[in-house]
Amino acid sequence: MLEDYRLEFVKTFRRPRTYLGFVAVGLISVLIVIAFRYMDVATFLRHTGVSTFFTMVGSPVNALFVAMSVLGGPMELFIPAIVVLVAGDLLAGEAAEGTLKMVLVRPVQRTRVYLAKFALAGTYTVLIMAALGLISFLLGAVVFGIGDLLVPGPFLLINQWLNLFPMGEGLMRLAGAYALATWAMFTMAALAFAISGGIDNSNGAMITPLVLILILKIMVLFPTFDGIRPYLFTSHFDLWKSLFMAEVPWREVWRSAGYLGLHTVLFLATGLLIFNRRDILS
Amino acid sequence: MQTDTVLRAKGLTKVFKRRRAVDGLDLEVSRGEVFGFLGPNGAGKTTTIRMLLGLIRPSSGAAELLGHNVATHHKEALQKVGAVVETPCFYKHLSGRENLEIFARLSGGAGHQRIEEVLELVGLGGRAGDKVRTYSHGMRQRLGIAQALLPAPELVILDEPTDGLDPRGMKEIRDLVARLARTEEITIFLSSHLLHEVEQLCDRVAIVDHGKTVAAGKVEELLKQSPNVVRLRLEPQGDAGKFLRKIPGVAAVEEDGKFLRLRLAGAEVPGLVAECVTGGFSVFEVGPERDTLEEYFLDITGGGKGA
Numbered sequence: 001m002l003e004d005y006r007l008e009f010v011k012t013f014r015r016p017r018t019y020l021g022f023v024a025v026g027l028i029s030v031l032i033v034i035a036f037r038y039m040d041v042a043t044f045l046r047h048t049g050v051s052t053f054f055t056m057v058g059s060p061v062n063a064l065f066v067a068m069s070v071l072g073g074p075m076e077l078f079i080p081a082i083v084v085l086v087a088g089d090l091l092a093g094e095a096a097e098g099t100l101k102m103v104l105v106r107p108v109q110r111t112r113v114y115l116a117k118f119a120l121a122g123t124y125t126v127l128i129m130a131a132l133g134l135i136s137f138l139l140g141a142v143v144f145g146i147g148d149l150l151v152p153g154p155f156l157l158i159n160q161w162l163n164l165f166p167m168g169e170g171l172m173r174l175a176g177a178y179a180l181a182t183w184a185m186f187t188m189a190a191l192a193f194a195i196s197g198g199i200d201n202s203n204g205a206m207i208t209p210l211v212l213i214l215i216l217k218i219m220v221l222f223p224t225f226d227g228i229r230p231y232l233f234t235s236h237f238d239l240w241k242s243l244f245m246a247e248v249p250w251r252e253v254w255r256s257a258g259y260l261g262l263h264t265v266l267f268l269a270t271g272l273l274i275f276n277r278r279d280i281l282s
Numbered sequence: 283m284q285t286d287t288v289l290r291a292k293g294l295t296k297v298f299k300r301r302r303a304v305d306g307l308d309l310e311v312s313r314g315e316v317f318g319f320l321g322p323n324g325a326g327k328t329t330t331i332r333m334l335l336g337l338i339r340p341s342s343g344a345a346e347l348l349g350h351n352v353a354t355h356h357k358e359a360l361q362k363v364g365a366v367v368e369t370p371c372f373y374k375h376l377s378g379r380e381n382l383e384i385f386a387r388l389s390g391g392a393g394h395q396r397i398e399e400v401l402e403l404v405g406l407g408g409r410a411g412d413k414v415r416t417y418s419h420g421m422r423q424r425l426g427i428a429q430a431l432l433p434a435p436e437l438v439i440l441d442e443p444t445d446g447l448d449p450r451g452m453k454e455i456r457d458l459v460a461r462l463a464r465t466e467e468i469t470i471f472l473s474s475h476l477l478h479e480v481e482q483l484c485d486r487v488a489i490v491d492h493g494k495t496v497a498a499g500k501v502e503e504l505l506k507q508s509p510n511v512v513r514l515r516l517e518p519q520g521d522a523g524k525f526l527r528k529i530p531g532v533a534a535v536e537e538d539g540k541f542l543r544l545r546l547a548g549a550e551v552p553g554l555v556a557e558c559v560t561g562g563f564s565v566f567e568v569g570p571e572r573d574t575l576e577e578y579f580l581d582i583t584g585g586g587k588g589a
Contacts, residue, residue: 098370102385279337281337
């Protein structure tokens with residue numbers, strides 16, 4: 001199994017386009033640092049409503065703030081898009097290029113091929129999230145320095161005004177938030193990967209999950225669908241934000257994490273069933 | 283497990299929605315032979331090969347390779363089998379050698395020495411370090427065969443190995459296949475729609491059409507079954523056709539430009555020539571018309587003139 005994984009690792013990381021994702025997370029970090037550098041953050045925070053009851057002196061922006069901020073907007077669609085670009089291509093891309101048939105006429109079990117490839121999708125997700133955190137943190141440290149973490153609640157759309165965590169605690173909370181965000185992205189990768197195992201068109205495997213999360217995100221904007229909101233896996237993608245609340249609602253965090261894990265397993269199992277039974281025609 | 287029958291298909295059937303691509307196909311290939319799997323495009327050859335290799339699940343029937351059922355003992359069945367299905371595809375961003383290293387690991391871990399051996403065998407030793415994206419179609423085809431040879435196979439399945447190659451490339455591949463059968467003593471199962479290729483390389487053939495076996499046997503035996511047809515050029519041409527039709531043992535006469543094609547059903551050529559001369563005709567040319575597999579093939583798959 002480890003050998004199968006190693007082969008997948010070599011195949012993927014020797015391909016130049018694999019690195020596009022890392023370039024993209026680098027660019028988004030640069031853009032956010034530039035935006036904070038030339039933005040009057042106090043005015044910006046006033047727009048979010050934070051400064052209604054506070055007077056902001058100086059800037060809360062530092063490495064921790066930048067690393068937290070890049071999780072905000074990008075986690076909605078940008079990071080999922082990067083993850084599915086690779087996860088969706090792993091099986092469907094090989095099917096389209098004809099190498100899957102070359103692999104499967106060797107004495108290998110489809111289940112092993114499937115699991116080795118998903119392990120690779122998981123590795124890629126971890127590396128992308130780690131790159132996002134490290135690049136944004138380092139850029140933030142160089143441009144703004146490091147210090148305590150100020151969390152304006154409305155900025156993250158959490159129901160708290162303002163939390164200030166000492167640097168050590170801030171770093172711990174940041175690491176935890178990235179771990180939870182990565183966990184959520186596993187679900188995204190599993191969905192794209194499962195679709196990828198059933199079709200020969202990697203574009204389909206990349207676009208379908210993105211369209212699906214867009215539809216689900218739009219759906220929950222309407223009160224009509226309030227009832228089903230907790231049951232949609234996309235509703236739990238922002239569980240990482242809980243780590244920036246003064247009192248972390250651990251019960252909810254674990255429930256969301258469990259719910260996402262269940263979906264990951266469900267997507268993977270369905271994909272495996274389809275992949276094991278499908279005819280390889282390309 | 284040593285078995286004399288290295289490939290067996292029993293009632294192999296594949297139905298895609300409403301289309302019956304393969305319909306109750308039976309095949310048996312013995313150890314050591316070069317077996318031709320012949321059929322026009324769309325006859326079901328590739329679907330059959332994909333079922334034999336476990337890429338497609340049969341709707342019914344079973345496939346066995348080296349005595350193991352492909353569906354239930356996939357790993358054992360493919361352990362000593364090499365295959366190239368249609369155009370061989372590789373990781374283009376890796377070199378030929380790196381590709382073989384990947385397939386070697388999937389084939390049970392053939393070592394570096396075996397990789398170099400197969401590269402030399404297919405004549406790619408000098409280009410093995412180049413990226414596959416720089417390879418010609420012929421080189422990729424040879425790399426495909428190299429990949430198939432990695433597990434030191436007892437059986438190699440090649441699906442249209444010369445498809446899309448120029449005449450030189452075709453000859454190289456055919457020579458390679460002949461060499462593998464002769465010197466490496468590998469059983470070869472070769473599908474092709476090129477009749478002269480099968481005729482040149484194969485000991486036995488099965489001809490498929492519309493997913494069914496329409497003929498099977500040794501090439502020369504199949505040719506013996508084909509009706510005896512001769513081509514004649516007589517002068518004067520005017521009434522020759524009418525005259526020949528009256529000769530006992532001549533089943534049919536077709537006019538083909540200056541020539542007449544006669545289907546013989548009992549008549550022998552010397553007697554036929556004597557009859558023509560006695561009848562006042564001068565015989566300028568006479569020869570067997572149907573001595574190739576191609577004619578036989580066209581006849582039984584409905585592609586011939588007489589069909």
